[in-house]
Amino acid sequence: MATRENWGTKIGFIIAATGSAVGLGNLWKFPYITWHNNGGAFVIIYLISVVLIGWPIMMAEIMIGRKTQESPVPALEILGGKKWSIVGWLGVLTGFVILGYYTVIAGWTITSFISCIKWSFSGYVSPSDDAFGKFIGNGPLQLLLSFLFMTATALIIWKGVKNGIEKSTRILMPVLFAILIYLVVMVLFLPGRTETFKFLFNPNFAELPWEGVLEAIGHAFFTLSLGMGAMITYGSYMNKQESISRSASMVVFLDTFVAICACIIMYTIIFSAPGVKESISGSTVGMLFITLPHLLYTYIPFGATIAPIFYILVAFAALSSTISLLEVIVALLIDKLNMPRHKATFLGAFAAYFVSILSALSLGAVPFLSNWSVFGPGKEGILSTLDHLAANWMLPIGGFFITIFVGWRLDKNITESELRLTNPDGTFKLTYKLFRFFIRFTAPLAILAVILAVIFGKDFS
Numbered sequence: 001m002a003t004r005e006n007w008g009t010k011i012g013f014i015i016a017a018t019g020s021a022v023g024l025g026n027l028w029k030f031p032y033i034t035w036h037n038n039g040g041a042f043v044i045i046y047l048i049s050v051v052l053i054g055w056p057i058m059m060a061e062i063m064i065g066r067k068t069q070e071s072p073v074p075a076l077e078i079l080g081g082k083k084w085s086i087v088g089w090l091g092v093l094t095g096f097v098i099l100g101y102y103t104v105i106a107g108w109t110i111t112s113f114i115s116c117i118k119w120s121f122s123g124y125v126s127p128s129d130d131a132f133g134k135f136i137g138n139g140p141l142q143l144l145l146s147f148l149f150m151t152a153t154a155l156i157i158w159k160g161v162k163n164g165i166e167k168s169t170r171i172l173m174p175v176l177f178a179i180l181i182y183l184v185v186m187v188l189f190l191p192g193r194t195e196t197f198k199f200l201f202n203p204n205f206a207e208l209p210w211e212g213v214l215e216a217i218g219h220a221f222f223t224l225s226l227g228m229g230a231m232i233t234y235g236s237y238m239n240k241q242e243s244i245s246r247s248a249s250m251v252v253f254l255d256t257f258v259a260i261c262a263c264i265i266m267y268t269i270i271f272s273a274p275g276v277k278e279s280i281s282g283s284t285v286g287m288l289f290i291t292l293p294h295l296l297y298t299y300i301p302f303g304a305t306i307a308p309i310f311y312i313l314v315a316f317a318a319l320s321s322t323i324s325l326l327e328v329i330v331a332l333l334i335d336k337l338n339m340p341r342h343k344a345t346f347l348g349a350f351a352a353y354f355v356s357i358l359s360a361l362s363l364g365a366v367p368f369l370s371n372w373s374v375f376g377p378g379k380e381g382i383l384s385t386l387d388h389l390a391a392n393w394m395l396p397i398g399g400f401f402i403t404i405f406v407g408w409r410l411d412k413n414i415t416e417s418e419l420r421l422t423n424p425d426g427t428f429k430l431t432y433k434l435f436r437f438f439i440r441f442t443a444p445l446a447i448l449a450v451i452l453a454v455i456f457g458k459d460f461s
């Protein structure tokens with residue numbers, strides 16, 4: 001076998017994995033689900049999930065990938081036999097589901113960018129209240145935008161790991177962070193900041209039902225790109241010299257940082273600007289696309305300059321995430337069927353676009369697709385249904401099996417030699433002990449308990 005392509009630089013993995021993790025999950029989804037779930041308590045559960053579940057699973061996935069230098073299906077098969085490769089297949093299926101709606105929302109960043117360019121040159125005009133609804137209900141436009149996004153994703157995957165994925169994320173991520181920090185600093189001058197911090201960090205657990213807890217856990221998986229083998233795949237391109245625990249901790253930290261920043265930015269404007277709070281309640285889904293332009297053009301110094309740059313960066317953040325989703329599918333075709341990368345990319349993107357078509361038309365364009373409901377009120381339509389299915393069910397279930405596999409099935413020597421967390425005197429470092437405890441007990445039990453609570457609660461309500 002030819003040696004596997006590796007990341008080209010020392011921080012190649014961290015940058016690409018952060019690129020995968022930071023995306024619409026942080027900038028679009030987290031602010032709006034936190035809003036729906038009344039802030040505080042939801043944020044606490046989310047942060048606990050990130051540390052107790054997300055961090056150890058991140059380590060576990062990277063380890064599986066780096067050890068085998070394979071994508072999820074063959075990796076799990078090598079380490080655990082045919083039965084365990086099913087978890088890899090579930091991941092690939094989840095990849096199709098997520099990619100199939102993610103590209104649609106990612107497409108909205110393209111129009112936001114174009115609108116911002118227009119506003120920056122000829123002045124900001126606040127859009128009418130129903131503008132966003134009309135926009136997402138425009139079927140042909142949604143199809144076109146998601147198609148453009150899928151094509152962009154495929155083009156980068158086509159170029160490979162080092163020249164495509166790594167090169168593009170290495171430039172984009174630092175700029176995204178810089179703009180984000182600038183925005184946070186700027187909104188901290190606005191009067192709404194006090195209410196924002198109260199909303200985010202003052203928990204009221206009575207307001208959070210079990211579904212909300214599952215949503216918080218599910219979102220921890222989603223935002224960290226866990227539970228479907230994306231990190232197994234990226235880990236398979238990781239050099240043997242890198243430290244898995246340090247890389248995982250870094251990615252987890254940066255991702256959480258961005259999510260909290262996104263909330264601070266968005267909520268402060270909502271609490272500061274009269275009228276915005278009311279218009280938000282109609283379409284929280286549009287928060288990133290309605291509230292933020294308003295903020296940038298009305299309150300922020302140099303906002304008109306920053307706005308177009310910001311949306312192009314959101315687009316790229318989304319792109320570095322879709323890349324990792326498609327890469328899981330493509331790597332499977334390459335590793336399992338020996339397909340050349342180009343052919344695998346084309347086939348994978350083509351198949352995923354079919355799911356995108358259904359999602360793109362489910363926002364008002366086609367009533368049947370838009371009203372289709374499995375998970376009840378608020379989650380009507382193919383797009384919301386797929387999002388709910390993947391994030392709240394498929395990823396936690398995939399992640400659960402990863403914890404069982406690494407915690408209970410995988411040879412302990414493999415874990416020890418990959419993580420290399422021993423002191424010079426041969427004893428284990430605290431990080432290792434924590435990891436071991438979380439992956440064997442805390443993480444699987446928490447996931448299982450919450451899933452059961454939701455199923456059980458539903459049956460008897």
Ligand code: TRP
Nearest residue numbers: 021023024025222223225230321
């Ligand atoms: N983490 C990304 C986000 O927050 C989405 C994503 C990319 C993802 N790759 C993934 C989610 C793999 C789950 C699994 O936007």
